[in-house]
Amino acid sequence: MRKTIAISSGAMALCLLVTPALAEPDEDQLVINGDLEMITEADAPDHLEYISTIYSGWRFRTDDTQAFQMDDFDNPAMLTVDKAADAYSTVEGDAGESCASCHGDVESFAGLGATMPKVDEETGKLVVMEDLINECRTERMQADAWTWSGQDMQGMVAHIGLQSRGMPVNVAIDGPAEPFWQQGKDMYYTRFGQLELSCANCHEDNYGNMIRADHLSQGQTNGFPVYRLKQAKLISRHNRFRGCIRDTRAETFAEGSDEFRALELYVQSRGNGLSVETPAVRQ
């Protein structure tokens, strides 16, 4: 059920003949460590107008790349996650606290990753996982804030997210979240930059197709932070957004900007129903 493109020319019949075939994701099943079954395909949430089935980005990757994510011993992100596990119980900052001294075992965070971003009831602001982590660091630990895409930060986002691995993404889009969600949706359909490409042009109208050497996925964020083999590190959602908008020859937005918070909520909500996969592995 993808949007069909209106063709207003006399060559209509010809154009229809040469419209590219609909390429689909592969049929592979993601089972991690031989026992944790992941939902990589689901009915699209009701709010999606133009697609009926949602797929994890994992389903669009080659077998070689897929394999890295099927066993935690092969997953190169786990080194960074292990470091975050150490940091979790290490006292830092003037308050003499660690994450563990307030939160206990990291397993207490099970479920949180599946419901972020969310609106903070007190401030009315939309907050993402990086905000929660930095708020604890600066206010409760009196330690320095971590930079958005630094490996300390993304390792911790993945470590906390991992506690929800396998659970379906389920972010709220109504009530106080609604205006942020609408802002993100508007961004998703805006054709940015001199190439005038929206997220939807690539990830809604053309997922499954090749754009030069890249096999386009639906641009889902359920695997984030993801480990990118090309960059050999964990990549934040905002870093990915920044790159995708920059590639349209646009002035992009900053990591940690309110615009990207809103876009994160919207894109994450497009994956409501897919398993949390972090730390996923991509090419």
Added chain:
Amino acid sequence: MKKLLTVAATATLVALPISAETVAPTNVAFSDGAVSGSLTGVAGNPAEGRVLMNKGSGNCIACHAVSDLNDLPFHGEIGPNLDGVGDRWSEAELRGIIANAKEMFPETMMPSFYRTTGYVRPGNAFTGKAAQGELEPLLTAQQVEDVVAYLLTLKE
């Protein structure tokens, strides 16, 4: 073709530099999505056009497959295969499609290669920073002519 020759002849007659004949991106006249006259008065070079299909700002095969370019890897699947495009469209139509495909196909994903205004947050190439001053079109007027000349060689 006739028009192209006329323009070229005029240029020679009054001995103006070729650039004076170049139609600015903001002055291109479309009629049903097509642009009838050459943008420069200088015939396009199909060999140059072939190169632009791959490298430079063209990168047409990011989205289109072309059998004639099978020596190059990774052709895209976003737009139609361009084999035989020289039979399907006239020179004027191809010029219009390259200059601003949105005139021929409203809302199309294909970028406008000879247009400089009306963009949302235009950037300074692929730096992610804001564009400074006036935008350059993705292809120069002569490059558009070169690409059109190349596409006209793609006959079944």
